[in-house]
Amino acid sequence: MLCDFHFHTSFSGDSDTPPVWQIEQAVALGMERVCVTDHHDYDVNSDIDFNLDFPAYFQTMAELRERFRGQIRLEIGVELGLQRHLAGYLEQLAQAYDFDFIIGSRHFIDGMDPYYPSFYEGRTLRETLNRFFRVSLDTVRALDCFDSYGHLDYVVRYCAGMEEEYRASDYTEYIEPLLKTLIEKGKALECNSGGFRYSLGHPNPCEDILRLYRRMGGELLTVGSDAHSPEYLGCEFNRTAELLKECGFRYYTVYHRRKPEFLPL
Secondary structure: OOOOOOOOOOOOOOOOOOOOHHHHHHHHHOOEEEEEEEEEEOOOOOOOOOOOHHHHHHHHHHHHHHHOOOOOOEEOOOOEEOOHHHOOOOOOHHHHOOOOOOEEEEEEEOOOOOOOHHHHHHOOOOHHHHHHHHHHHHHHHHHOOOOOOOOOOHHHHHOOHHHHOHHHHHHHHHHHHHHHHHHHOOOEEEOOOHHHHHHOOOEOHHHHHHHHHHHHOOOOEEEOOOOOOOOHHOOHHHHHHHHHHHOOOOOEEEEEEEEEEEEEO
């Protein structure tokens, strides 16, 4: 079973799963290593509190690391909500704690979360996606505080009908330079199997983007389920591994002390 390097616990505002439940599930699935990556989205307009309690988080994860020593290797990470105006704050935060791994994700665009229908009001799907990918490209160019860029086409999960109209090739003017920037900066691209859970029929990003990344020379690739509860940990990982092989990958990447290590698919 692949190592899950993107999942959440009750330290994230959108999960009520005790951390120990996720680790127990990972052990039951036979994973050798996992990385918990709870949310920290600072300075956002949301009815969910996405501010992570870092001291309590690190204390709990250190205790679980010891508790499960010999059964599984627990890395301690975070999923940072990226916004350009927070560049200084996020960089200081990344240096302030001994993270093993940092996912950088763009969850809020123009102060709105694509999870909510209001994000799509007043503009066409094409206009919505143009805006999402344009802001994502600007963000990746401006920030360096992360190791892997999370669920690049995350927006397609939440708008009804978008999975039928969405073609990654229509947004190459943003996606290709975004991937080029990741490669030049030595950042990984995440393959997030959560897309299968949302009945998209593919991970985030989709196969076309994964193939493009590989053709461009991209090698750093992390894998995560984005699970917020134990039943989704490692979601469709066997299917994901086969898909990645078809896209030209033979290895995926895990991190320890923010240094990449390659494991075979």
